[in-house]
Every structure is written in structure tokens, then in C-alpha cells.
Amino acid sequence: MSHSVIVLVRHGVLPMELGLVHQLFGSARSAHGEPLYSVTTCALAPGLIRTDADFPIRADHGPEALEHADTVLVPASHEEDESYTGGAYTGGSYAGGSYAGGPYAGGDGLPPALAAALDRIPARARIASICTGAFVLAAHGLLDGRSATTHWLSTDHFARAFPAVRVEPGVLYVDGGRVLTSAGEAAGIDLCLHMIRRDFGAAVAADVARRTVVPPHREGGQAQYIPRPVPEPDSSSTSAARAWALTRLEQPLTLRELAAQEAMSVRTFSRRFREESGLTPMQWLAQQRLAHARQLLEETDRTVDRVAAESGFGTAASLRQHFQSALGVSPRAYRATFRGPGRGSA
Template identity: 75%
Template sequence: MELGLVHQLFGSARSSSSGGSGRSSGGEPLYSVVTCAVEPGMIRTDADFPIHAAHGPEVLARADTVVVPASHEEDESYVAAGTLPPALAEALDRVPRSARTASICTGAFVLAAHGLLDGLRATTHWLSADLFARSFPRVAVEPEVLYVDEGRVLTSAGEAAGIDLCLHLIRRDFGAAVAADVARRTVVPPHREGGQAQYIPRPVAEPAVSSTGAARAWALAHLAEPLTLAGLAAQESMSVRTFSRRFREEAGLTPMQWLAQQRLERARQLLEETDHTIDRVAAESGFGTGTSLRQNFQAALGVSPRAYRVTFRGFAGPDGADSGV
């Protein structure tokens, strides 16, 4: 799954065939996805089928992004050995300094053993987080989050979190509309923040009436309006305290954190797909004023709404060119 999702998600990213807001299967691929191994050929798996990698490590020298998926049999053995096998270390040395490197699940052990995570924050599968922290004391482990973005190096948790990480990278490169289109094609949630919990413990016998889904759907239909915690709780006929607890259990965020995230997503969509003024974008996404939108945009993304629009309005990459993986 960790290997297949990389091809599925990046391979589904397409430019707009019309130059407008809609995505189309007729658009051009935005990434070229190539799989390589230390030695090309058949690779044994823990399933009842092998994987054939046609390319060797030489292709890494021209990569823009390198994704290291989990190898459940070997990743954690690098801890005991204290170093990577020479052939694997040499392969990773081929990656250009300008490229991004990302890991899925226990692939983080490979990056850490090669020194790529020293002094940085990182995550891995929660079952392996304690071993990871003990083994790599120079890495600031965040054991509960879905993924960590440190710019040129990114790590993610278990298999499904790899989907979130790939969509995050697509959003970074080509904007929210392209990532949302990829998510629709793959039938997965379009966006989950990296700081959300890897898993949410819930009682086995929790009754079905605990769902807060109706409140979330109602909020999405009324983002432009002033929304309160009490108003959301009323949609489910719950007390604020009960609603807040159950919302956190189900969504991994507080209601207000989730609402801010959804409003930011709506603003990004409007900036990419419309010519609305900043004030109108702010009003339709629920931020109220252009000043509030600018403050929230800067805090969350590090750029102004205007700069974001300039970057993504044409659905090109950050440098105006396609990116490779």
C-alpha cells in the first residue's frame, strides 16, 4: 500500500485542460513517477506477489522528490546495525541537495539512519515511535501526528497517513484545487492537517447517536455565517461539553480548530478558482474581513492571500514548471 499510494496519488495529478478551475482527465500529468530499488528486478514482499522495480538508484540523481516507503522487514533492523547497508547509503547519496525527501510509515528509520533527520522533527508509525525516539536521540519525535513537514524533509505515520502526506505535497506544489481533484479521484478525504492524531481511541460500544457528522455537514453549508460552538452542538441536540468531547473523538480536532481549517480551505479554493476580491473571499469563507483573512493566511501558510493567488491561480507549480517525483 505504501508504494502503490505514491503512484496512485501523484500519478492522478493533472493540469486543467481548459486553464480554468475544473480539472479534467484530459489534462497533462503534473508529475513523472518512477520507482527504483538498490538493485533493479523482482523484490519479495510479505504478500503473495512480488514487485518488479525496473530502475536502479541512478534515477535518484534527477529526482525532484524522493519518497521512501516502509519495508516492514528491514527498516527497524538498521537500528541494531547502527548504519544503513552501504548500497542503500550510496543510493541515497545520489539524491540532489535541492530535492525533497519524504518517508511513509517506518521509512523514517531509513532517513534517520542516514542522518537526514538530525535536528529536525519527525514522525513514524505510533507502534514504532518509542524505538525510533530511543534510537535517534538527535531527532525530535512527534509520535501522535499524521505527518511532519520540515521543508526539504517530510515524514508520515502509518499507511493511510502516507495518503495525507502525498496530498499535502501536491497542495504545496499545485494548490488546493489540484489536490482536491486527486482526492476525489481516489475517493479519500481531500485534506487532513499533519497535526491531527494518528489514531483516536474510542469505546467499542459507543452508540451510533454520538456522531457529529450532521453538525459538520451543516457547518460546511454555512461557513460564511457566524458559527458558534453552541450553535454546532444544537445541530446534534447535545450539550456543548458532550458535543466538544465527541467531536474531538471523531475528528481529532476541537470544533473550532476544525472550523478554522475548513474556512481556510474554502478561502484557498476561492482564491484559486475565482476572481473575487480579498474582502469577498473573506466574507464567503467566514473570516469576515480581509484583515482577518490575511492574518489567518499568514499564520497558517506563511504567505498573504494575494501571494497565494499569484502562485496558484494558473495551477502551475511554485516555480511555474511541472515537478517530478
């Protein structure tokens, strides 16, 4: 039986966020070509739902669909003046709105119909939000005591409205186990691919990414998308240093060596690197080494010691420390989870 994904839409939904869920989960196939997910759109009342574009979408299912969910996705809505009790589509489009999160963004709780819909979700189901859909989860108490993120334009507002939530403003998504949140619209792609990877392994997620022509994993966080002052005209990219480092991840690279690839001082290189990527050079390097280690664990039979050496962490102890810090699991546990079916383990 396929994994049931239910998307709960509200008036003012962003078509891109709804479409990406259907595209990504709908593209996931088993080795025999069978669909791994079924995706259903529901609303608080069946019928036409306004979007933030000049066309509506039709939801044929009401909130009762949530009772059969394995995963629930809550996209953002740009419409802030709805009572969320349903109602007929009256034509036109919603051209206004902002990333403020809706009428419950002040921490006053959800409208009764929306709260009742969320209460239908089974306790076993996973719940995730895209962009400011996180405001819905937070207002219902689902993020209390948890880490979460949302669009960078709204993180300050989100933190003030929901002090019980630990806001992580710089990341593309946060996996809190049962409850997950993502940053702006495109970060929903990163989150969906992560959930596919978690459910069915790296090979399936990579195949979905290839079909959709997106990277299986994006570097950095949303800090790189926050507007900054235009750099001075004579500034140059640090891409050559990154390309150079990616072919030498197993070596003990230094900041001075990276800067030398761009003929820059360490100070200038570090500043420009952070402007371009949102990360320090050493943070980026650790991230690339971790990604390489994950790939080796997923796709090869190499021992943990050898994976540590080939990914630049040196020792198995160092690799375990980085895995535990970044992913909350050991390398062996990660391999057991994401190793493709029928493959051996070291």
C-alpha cells in the same frame, strides 16, 4: 519535461505504498492531457524485491536512478533483518515485521548501501517518506532539527531514537520544505496529493483525487485513528452539527450553538466531537474555514478582505494570522503559488 519521481524500495516494502505513488503521480495531467510526472521504481540492487505480501515486485533500476530525481519517495518496509545489500529473491513472503522501523531504528545509522544510495540524491531534489520510511530519513540525518511524523504506533519509538527530530504525532503529514514525512499507509495519499498541489496547483490535485476516488484533503489528523475505548451505547454522532456548521462558516459560530444542534450539553458534545474527529470543535471549525479560504483564493478573484469575511475569519488580519500559523505563508503568497495558470489575481 516531466517532473521525475523516484521511489526507493527495500525488501519488505508494502505494495500499497508503492502502488499509491504510481497511481497518484501517474494520474496527474496538464490541461492538454500530458503527463506531469514520470515515476520510476529503484532498489539498492535491480531484481526481485520481497514485499510484505505473498508476491515480489521487480525493480529494474538500481540506486543510480536517484541521481536524476526531482522527488524521491521512501516507502516503509516491514522487514527488519535485511542487510540492504541486495541479493536474490528466494521465494515466500514476509508475514512478520512491525512498525518498529528497521535495524537502524535504534539510532545506530543506516546500512552502508542504503546510506550510499541516499547520498546519490541531488541537493535540489525533494525527499519524502511514507509511514515508517521516516526512520530512514531520520537515521541519515535528513530530519535533524526538523518537524516530522510517522505511523502513530511508532511515534514514541521514533522520538526516543531520534531526539534531534521534532515529532508531530497527531498529523497526517508534515511539509518541511525539501523534506516531507507522512503517517500510516493511507496518509501517503494525503502527502502525494499535497505535493501535486504544491507542484501544479489545486485543480490538478483535485482532478487526481477525483480519478482515484479519494478526498482532495482529509479532515483532522491521525489522532482520530488511534484506538479508544468503545463509547457508551447511548452516544450519538456529532455529524449533524458539522454539516450545519459547514453551511454557516461565515458566521461567528459558538460551541454552545454547535452543541445545540445535537441536543447535547457543551461538555458532552466536546468530548464526543473529539472522540470522533481527534480535534476540538473549535479546532475543526478553524480548519474548515481555512480550507474554504484556500478554495476561494485558488478559484475566485475575491479580495483578501472578502475571502476573510466569507470564510468566517472576519478581517484580513485574522486571515493572515491563521494562514501564517497553519501554512507559513500569507494569503497573497498562497494565491500566487496555487492560482491556476492564466487566472488573474486580486
